[in-house]
Amino acid sequence: MIRYALKCTNDHGFESWFASAEAFDKLAAAGMVACPECGATEVRKVLMAPGVQTARKKPAEPKDESLAAPASEMETKLAALRKHVETTSDYVGMGFASEARKMHEGEIPQRSIYGEAKPEEAKRLIEDGVPVAPLPFRPTRKSN
Incomplete structure (x- = not known):
């Protein structure tokens, strides 16, 4: 895994993790790396200081309250969006692509769902006109 500091054409800065440098290049070329603030897909890597831990100095332990409270307006908005999605939609897990397709084709009633899909499944849904x-966050995996 590799973390990059990125900027969009509107000068919004953000960070993201990728499986490899090649994975970033492929996703960026396909327009699949988007700014979480404005949605722009033209992004570039920017200079980033590496997180290096030396043997002499350990990093400071984070305070519990700093982990609980959002650090910025963007994090507050993302937390609100996550809460809204999780309270108003059904989590369908890895069956998202199948459920979305069935609803689109009228096989099952329409309802608000969220879940997970492999990139190739998501691409096929988009190509087939499934909305x-x-x-902008990973769903909390729910189990029985």
């Missing part, structure tokens, strides 16, 4: 959109 889907990526979430």
Whole structure:
């Protein structure tokens, strides 16, 4: 895994993790890396200081309250969006692509769902005109 600091054409800065440098290049070329603030897909890597831990100095332990409270307006908005999605939609897990397709084709009643899909499944849904959109957060995996 590799983390990059990125900027969009509207000068919004953000960070994201990728499986490899090649994975970033492929996703960026396909327009699949988007700014979480404005949605722009033209992004570039920017200079980033590496997180290096030396043997002499350990990083400071984060305070519990700093982890609980959003650090910015963007994090507050993302937390609100997540809460809204999780309270108003059904989590369908890895069956998202199948459920979305069945609803689109009228096989099952329409309802608000969220879940997970492999990139190739999501691409096929979009190509087939099924209305889907990526979430700017990872869903909380729910189990029985």
